[in-house]
Amino acid sequence: MKKNELLLSKKPLNVLEKIKENLERLNEKMEIMIEIQRHGKKELQAFPDASLDVMTLLSLPDHLRKTAMTICRCGRATAQEVSSQTKRARAVESAYLNQLVIMGYLKKERKGRKAYFYADREKQE
Amino acid sequence: MKKIIAVHSYKGGTGKTALSVNLAASLAKRGKKVAILDLDFRAPSLFSILKMENSTVWLNDYLNGASTINKILQDTNGKIPSNGKLFAGLANPSTEAIRDMSAKDRKWEMRALGRLLSLRNSLLKEEDFDYILFDTSPGLQYSSINAIVAADLVVVATTGDRSDVNGTCRMLQELYNLFEKKTGVVINKVLDADLDSKKEELNKRAKDVYQVPLLGLIPCFCEVLRAEGNLIFVQDRPDHPFTKIINEIATRIEKNEI
Numbered sequence: 001m002k003k004n005e006l007l008l009s010k011k012p013l014n015v016l017e018k019i020k021e022n023l024e025r026l027n028e029k030m031e032i033m034i035e036i037q038r039h040g041k042k043e044l045q046a047f048p049d050a051s052l053d054v055m056t057l058l059s060l061p062d063h064l065r066k067t068a069m070t071i072c073r074c075g076r077a078t079a080q081e082v083s084s085q086t087k088r089a090r091a092v093e094s095a096y097l098n099q100l101v102i103m104g105y106l107k108k109e110r111k112g113r114k115a116y117f118y119a120d121r122e123k124q125e
Numbered sequence: 126m127k128k129i130i131a132v133h134s135y136k137g138g139t140g141k142t143a144l145s146v147n148l149a150a151s152l153a154k155r156g157k158k159v160a161i162l163d164l165d166f167r168a169p170s171l172f173s174i175l176k177m178e179n180s181t182v183w184l185n186d187y188l189n190g191a192s193t194i195n196k197i198l199q200d201t202n203g204k205i206p207s208n209g210k211l212f213a214g215l216a217n218p219s220t221e222a223i224r225d226m227s228a229k230d231r232k233w234e235m236r237a238l239g240r241l242l243s244l245r246n247s248l249l250k251e252e253d254f255d256y257i258l259f260d261t262s263p264g265l266q267y268s269s270i271n272a273i274v275a276a277d278l279v280v281v282a283t284t285g286d287r288s289d290v291n292g293t294c295r296m297l298q299e300l301y302n303l304f305e306k307k308t309g310v311v312i313n314k315v316l317d318a319d320l321d322s323k324k325e326e327l328n329k330r331a332k333d334v335y336q337v338p339l340l341g342l343i344p345c346f347c348e349v350l351r352a353e354g355n356l357i358f359v360q361d362r363p364d365h366p367f368t369k370i371i372n373e374i375a376t377r378i379e380k381n382e383i
Binding site: 053057065066072073121 | 231234236238267270271274300303304
């Protein structure tokens, strides 16, 4: 196969990858909106100086505490990795993780198509 | 199976430290590699029980981010000979250190939690330890809750004292359950422990009131009180009934019977 033909055959694949990535991000945003509707905005209030210490863990509602505890144990994980430990659906964990990001307890970092969540313990060193 | 165990209690004076040290010694005697860490920063006692008063390295430095855990852990060889290895991480008993640890803020406690959680990787995985035991301070202290969150198993030392029973019960419901921790209870300093009716009563309490497995019933032994913290029974009195009970508890932990 010549170089040009190779490039042409790769292009549709790249476009599809991009569409899939965008759909995943859209899906994440919809999951957050659903959670906001379900639990109300008050629960998702952002705390600018929030720290994920044990007292915060104790004060979180049960469903969020389970997710936050898993991140504490793993250090850094994707929604898929959290869901494999909590035995809840990936979409559910994704929504809870994003809630914890909005509340200021977790940080989110994208690497390629994957989104990693972590507690930024060292930021105040 | 490798494990982090937190030994905790609602009240002070329940025998937590004696239980932790003897459990650690019992596991080490079986050939396991064990680390015992004194997380009771308000009333450090491990340095005294292990007769390591001349120590110059402290667990405080690890949690402050000023040292690594490998520099903090000290081999107890000579003090507790064992088939395996027993290492200790000591809390600094100086008044200044106690004052300093009592004044830490939430952000420091959050980083301390991260450092305790990272022991799973640094000690259990990289240094091939079999068990890490946390000897905690009683009640709902930050350092104790950090230890509970980082642990796989919580061993709760309790007595027959009415306020201790009530407090332990509350902690089980409002702390260990919320963190979904495996928990076992050791009822210590039991009077009339050889009476069947007493055993039945305490087994019933564990089942109905505490609703967690009963790991052991330890009678109130005069010899333990008389030793005044100078003896590690598992090491110094291997045939004493107290040692026998500790060994049974260690076996249950080793066999994962909780």
